[in-house]
Amino acid sequence: MISKIFIALLAIVSAAPFRDSYENGRLEKRLDNGLGKTPALGWNGWNQGQCNAATASTALNTAKAFVSLGLKDLGYLYVNIDDCWASKARDSAGNLVPDPAKWPNGIKAVTDQIHDMGLKMGLYGDAGRETCGGYPGSQGHEVQDGKTLASWGVDYWKYDNCYTGTGFNNAGANTSTYYPTMRDSLLNSGRPIFFSMCQWGRDNVWIWGGSVGNSWRMSDDIQNNWGSVASIAAKAATIAQYAAPGGFNDLDMMQLGNGKLSGNEERAHFGLWAIAKSPIIMGTDMTKLATSTLEIIKNKGILSIHQDPLGKAATTFQPSGAAAPSGSSLYPYWAGPLSDGIVIGLIAVDKAGNYSVNFSDVPGLGNGSFSWAEFYSGKTANGTSASFELGLHDMAVIKVNKSAV
Ligand SMILES: *[C@@H]1O[C@H](CO)[C@@H](O)[C@H](O)[C@H]1NC(C)=O
Ligand SMILES: *[C@@H]1O[C@H](CO)[C@@H](O)[C@H](O)[C@H]1NC(C)=O
Ligand SMILES: *[C@@H]1O[C@H](CO)[C@@H](O)[C@H](O)[C@H]1NC(C)=O
Numbered sequence: 001m002i003s004k005i006f007i008a009l010l011a012i013v014s015a016a017p018f019r020d021s022y023e024n025g026r027l028e029k030r031l032d033n034g035l036g037k038t039p040a041l042g043w044n045g046w047n048q049g050q051c052n053a054a055t056a057s058t059a060l061n062t063a064k065a066f067v068s069l070g071l072k073d074l075g076y077l078y079v080n081i082d083d084c085w086a087s088k089a090r091d092s093a094g095n096l097v098p099d100p101a102k103w104p105n106g107i108k109a110v111t112d113q114i115h116d117m118g119l120k121m122g123l124y125g126d127a128g129r130e131t132c133g134g135y136p137g138s139q140g141h142e143v144q145d146g147k148t149l150a151s152w153g154v155d156y157w158k159y160d161n162c163y164t165g166t167g168f169n170n171a172g173a174n175t176s177t178y179y180p181t182m183r184d185s186l187l188n189s190g191r192p193i194f195f196s197m198c199q200w201g202r203d204n205v206w207i208w209g210g211s212v213g214n215s216w217r218m219s220d221d222i223q224n225n226w227g228s229v230a231s232i233a234a235k236a237a238t239i240a241q242y243a244a245p246g247g248f249n250d251l252d253m254m255q256l257g258n259g260k261l262s263g264n265e266e267r268a269h270f271g272l273w274a275i276a277k278s279p280i281i282m283g284t285d286m287t288k289l290a291t292s293t294l295e296i297i298k299n300k301g302i303l304s305i306h307q308d309p310l311g312k313a314a315t316t317f318q319p320s321g322a323a324a325p326s327g328s329s330l331y332p333y334w335a336g337p338l339s340d341g342i343v344i345g346l347i348a349v350d351k352a353g354n355y356s357v358n359f360s361d362v363p364g365l366g367n368g369s370f371s372w373a374e375f376y377s378g379k380t381a382n383g384t385s386a387s388f389e390l391g392l393h394d395m396a397v398i399k400v401n402k403s404a405v
């Protein structure tokens with residue numbers, strides 16, 4: 001009898017969707033649906049082709065590319081469809097319906113194939129009356145839509161914020177009051193579904209997002225230019241402490257491969273998103289990747305930083321003698337803890353030059369000689385400092401072993 005009660009209790013405890021944590025000195029209930037222990041890795045069609053990428057054939061071609069390019073084996077698992085996959089009207093029972101021209105065999109036939117390849121499938125919805133593109137929103141249909149997603153085998157749900165107030169993007173209320181409705185629907189849907197909150201960084205979402213979603217956008221949409229990449233990263237440095245296993249700041253989808261960023265800027269974009277522990281969701285045609293871009297996104301050292309089980313995000317530190325970070329412009333010096341070391345990021349933010357770091361300035365290190373590796377150049381050494389010649393907007397990503405040699 002006692003053991004039965006004990007087993008029943010254990011079952012309740014292990015099924016509990018929340019767990020306590022004491023981040024920032026106060027007790028928070030963090031969502032614990034078993035997902036997003038490390039930041040998500042995958043692709044989303046929006047930056048590639050907006051509505052035109054929301055088709056079965058694009059999803060399947062992307063999935064095949066993940067396998068053939070070796071990206072699946074490196075952890076890129078999520079194949080995520082964005083807005084415009086649905087028909088404009090729900091069916092007579094109020095269910096979402098895939099657009100038959102884009103999904104001739106429905107969604108489930110595609111998720112089944114994607115699962116057979118060892119990958120995961122994501123879809124997109126909206127907390128308001130309509131999605132941003134004018135397709136049915138989930139407002140008032142949250143429970144039904146969660147069940148529909150589960151029945152299709154969907155693994156990831158990006159949830160946008162259009163038409164929740166009177167117009168396109170003026171949310172009607174504090175988003176913290178209605179995002180939990182969809183969280184609860186997904187938790188009760190019968191399938192573990194990653195909850196990707198896309199409310200554009202409103203209402204200090206980083207403070208409460210960890211109790212609602214597996215990731216939360218912390219800014220407006222990323223644009224395809226360096227200024228946008230740099231300003232999002234600068235803001236991320238100010239909210240790094242809110243990232244933890246199960247819930248991460250989402251710096252938005254990648255612009256690598258979209259023709260506007262230089263090679264240096266692609267390296268910095270990828271390196272910053274990795275050390276900030278943002279989801280890395282590629283946003284380009286994966287069947288047409290340049291070799292130079294593919295080389296960046298397959299960097300095993302940087303992926304190991306991104307997927308480090310400690311799940312803490314790097315932020316800026318001020319070396320002695322350097323100007324202080326401003327918070328609104330990108331700062332050259334970043335560092336953060338890893339389960340087995342320290343990561344340092346150096347970014348040539350406004351000019352090419354020699355960028356160096358004295359390890360004694362880095363939080364978590366100190367006086368002494370340390371062994372380190374830089375992952376874009378492959379350089380390794382022991383020493384009290386490290387120095388790199390970087391072109392404009394290039395980045396060095398250095399992992400340092402905390403034990404002095
Ligand atoms: C919205 O609610 C959250 C959680 O209670 C709170 O932290 C935040 O400050 C609110 N935002 C606004 C703009 O009122
Ligand atoms: C970096 O330092 C090296 C070695 O001192 C020097 O040759 C090079 O010109 C420097 N590069 C820049 C961009 O200042
Ligand atoms: C590292 O320390 C040396 C002196 O020990 C100093 O000249 C140099 O500016 C420091 N470099 C950085 C990046 O702080």
Ligand SMILES: *[C@@H]1O[C@H](CO)[C@@H](O)[C@H](O)[C@H]1NC(C)=O
Nearest residue numbers: 359360361362365366367368
């Ligand atoms: C490193 O050594 C300097 C000079 O001896 C000392 O002032 C500083 O506090 C030391 N830093 C650490 C982190 O031990």
Ligand SMILES: *[C@@H]1O[C@H](CO)[C@@H](O)[C@H](O)[C@H]1NC(C)=O
Nearest residue numbers: 370371372380381382383405
């Ligand atoms: C760093 O020092 C360690 C311990 O002495 C040594 O095993 C290692 O080979 C050195 N690494 C480099 C890159 O010099």
Ligand SMILES: *[C@@H]1O[C@H](CO)[C@@H](O)[C@H](O)[C@H]1NC(C)=O
Nearest residue numbers: 340341371401402403404405
């Ligand atoms: C760090 O250095 C220690 C001592 O040399 C070594 O045992 C350990 O394996 C190193 N860790 C990593 C991650 O390289």
